[in-house]
Amino acid sequence: LLTLWSWLPVRITMYQPILLYTTEEHGCSLTTFYVRVEQHEPTLLMIKTCNNEAYFGTGETFLFSLYPERAKYPWVGMEGDKVQHGAELFMAADSKMITIGGGEGQAIWMDENIRYGKTDRCATFNNPPLCPSGDFEIRVLEVYGFATDH
Numbered sequence: 001l002l003t004l005w006s007w008l009p010v011r012i013t014m015y016q017p018i019l020l021y022t023t024e025e026h027g028c029s030l031t032t033f034y035v036r037v038e039q040h041e042p043t044l045l046m047i048k049t050c051n052n053e054a055y056f057g058t059g060e061t062f063l064f065s066l067y068p069e070r071a072k073y074p075w076v077g078m079e080g081d082k083v084q085h086g087a088e089l090f091m092a093a094d095s096k097m098i099t100i101g102g103g104e105g106q107a108i109w110m111d112e113n114i115r116y117g118k119t120d121r122c123a124t125f126n127n128p129p130l131c132p133s134g135d136f137e138i139r140v141l142e143v144y145g146f147a148t149d150h
Contacts, residue, residue, distance in 0.1 A: 007064060007072050012042055015146035022142045028114040030095060033143070040145035045100075047108070047117065049136040061090055063100065063107050063125045073107075073125035087123040101125050114141050 005013055020043065021036040037043055048054050054066045061075040075090070077083040086103020093099070101107030103123025107130070110117045115138055119130040 017144045020143045020145045030112050037143050044144040046142045048140045050139045053131045073127040076126050
């Protein structure tokens with residue numbers, strides 16, 4: 001948790017994280033996922049696979065893994081350099097899937113049942129595949145929002 005918190009932008013760490021959606025409580029439905037998270041920004045999305053690999057993405061546009069090793073993959077355009085269009089494909093979603101990262105591959109792709117996923121190198125984050133086989137089974141997906149105490 002300390003590693004994750006240290007990677008978040010300071011403006012976000014001033015707020016309290018709130019669990020918006022978890023497959024363990026809300027079921028495995030993209031429709032429910034969208035309803036519960038659509039009004040919140042920024043968000044932190046966490047996937048724990050059945051092999052214990054863990055992958056994350058945020059609206060601040062970086063990707064990271066905590067297991068088997070800790071690694072952060074910031075957006076390739078963060079340095080202010082001009083990037084190809086494929087490197088600007090942060091996230092896409094529809095009723096059948098969610099994908100994070102694009103251009104020559106997708107960093108994370110999940111199916112509509114939030115059960116299976118794929119990972120590959122992509123131009124957006126210049127990341128390697130986040131698990132050795134490239135395919136993973138999702139054990140838990142959680143999305144956190146950040147809010148001030150009222």
